[in-house]
Amino acid sequence: MSDLLLFNPGLILILGALPLPFLPLALRRIYVMALPVITFAYVLGLDAGASQTLSYFGYELEVLRVDRLSLVWAYVFSIAACLGVLYSLHQDDRLQDTTAVIYAGSGLGAVFAGDMITLFVFWELTAISSVFLIWANRNERAYRAGMRYLIIQIASGVILLAGVLLWINQTGSIAFNAIGIESLAGKLIFIAFGIKCAFPLLHNWLQDAYPEATATGTVMLSVFTTKLAVYALARGYAGTDILIYIGVTMTAFPIFFAVIENNLRKVLAYSLNNQLGFMVVGIGIGSELSLNGTAAHAFVHILYKALLFMSMGAVLHRTGTTKATELGGLYKSMPFTTVFCTIGAMSISAFPLFSGFIAKGMVLTAAAGEGYWGVWLVLVMASAGVMEHSGIKIPYFAFFAHDSGKRPKEAPLNMLLAMGITAFLSIFLGVYPDPLYDILPYPVDFAPYTIAHVITQLQLLMFSVLAFIFLIKSGLYPDEIPSTNLDFDVIYRRFAPKVIQNIGRSIATVDTGFRKSALELIGGIMRWVERTHGQNGILAKTSTAGVMIAWVVSLLVVYLVFYFIG
């Protein structure tokens, strides 16, 4: 590609989205679909090594850096943007159309950022544009969830900016490469990435916000923010040991919450958190195999996770809910959605011939190969957990289980088309992983389809199915209950406001008491002044000349008495 035509392809989406609000519906549909398709075509034309720099206030900004790492993410981001837009074509919502495309463009733009200032700009733009996908529900609940989301996302940006400024001050370089957590700047940037990557205790914005977004909005949200963070970690912190333990915690704790969660889109949000854990472990190990594993996992995960969110979005669109307690038996009237959801479920559970299988094995093999057997054991356990919440629970409670009596129409054609293509890709890459392996950052030395891999993985999954049957039959499987489950967000949604309110109340009590005493004191003084200087007050009395003379004479007498005695 000629140097003149080189630019950051995120801009096609961001600038291209600007006319969208002014177009009539029919034209808007064609135009909005064309934008990600053109972007994908442009990204396909980029070769590793391409770069574009701009001078800005004395800094050389590398607004486009194309290498093998950024390309993996760019390919899947632009494919997902196409699918996400196709999935939302049925709706007539200028706000969502515009912001979804800008959001996708910001994610893509950030992946191509070669310096930290460019990264920061796109990083913040993902936050600002994506919140509208939550607010687009246009109700109080979504508004509040969106505000919480925005505050946390902007906080990530502010911390990133602080870290970047420190980093530039210390190193004199703005290039975005390996950073490491040794310096304070490195730690700050690490935390900023960690917030967006939903590290444990920094994770709750994800489960809080994603289920509150629109049916179509959540599909877009599930693609970009968190995977951008995974990319940024892979770029800046590959081989950072602590990531192994952060990642393994991320794979483990969300699965317990996913078991008891009633809202199936929230189950998927917990599941997303768990999947990020596998990728983070891969970055922490930092070997070529594990980094390939992270990239491959991110690629296939974006597709099957979007597929799962799409199927739940279709259910939400048709029934108005994704609560397990209100669903069941939908396969009878939504057979295609059921099939697509099941394909997503089998992909995420990593059944052989589905895309999860050819990617997840890399990180697991890397963990075992590098001697992290404890980590490996947790990852295998977490894989059984994935089978539980995403492999079985999602399709089972939505489409099978107890018949809710609901007979909604099948999803709209564009949704079916988007789900169909995503499902096809999930199977295609599972059967024929070579095109994915060819684009990974390092040469691939990994054979997924060995007898041992296939049999052991099938054992794990089929025995998990057996366990599910056993638990259901024995009545041990917990019923779905409409409920709110407290997670870390209770700290900032309940405890912190309570503490602040209590502090406020205490201050108010002291303040009221103080004002009251002060008023009483002033009142007392006033009363005293009134008594002495008021109308009948002793100091306000007018006296006759005779009385005055009598007083003066008396004083003189007293003086004389003392004079003579003295």
Add this chain to the structure above:
Amino acid sequence: MDKKSEYWLDQPGNIKLLIRITMVISAGLLFADLLYEKHPKVAVEYWFGFYGFYGFICFCAIVLAGKYLRKIVMRDEDYYERGTKDE
């Protein structure tokens, strides 16, 4: 209620059939463990049927742990909404 029979999965006999198929496949997979040479990276992989048993136990443990987790974290559905109204 004739409609019920329209759906294959609504017939209890078919569910039983599916469960039996799952059990047969699982047993087959366990047996298959004996048929190939293992090149494990972790010692436990040598154990017969490790993945199957470990998967079964983990699955049950996760679900049952979830049940206990409920006792600690479960609140009414409108827990947070209520909070915003009465303050």
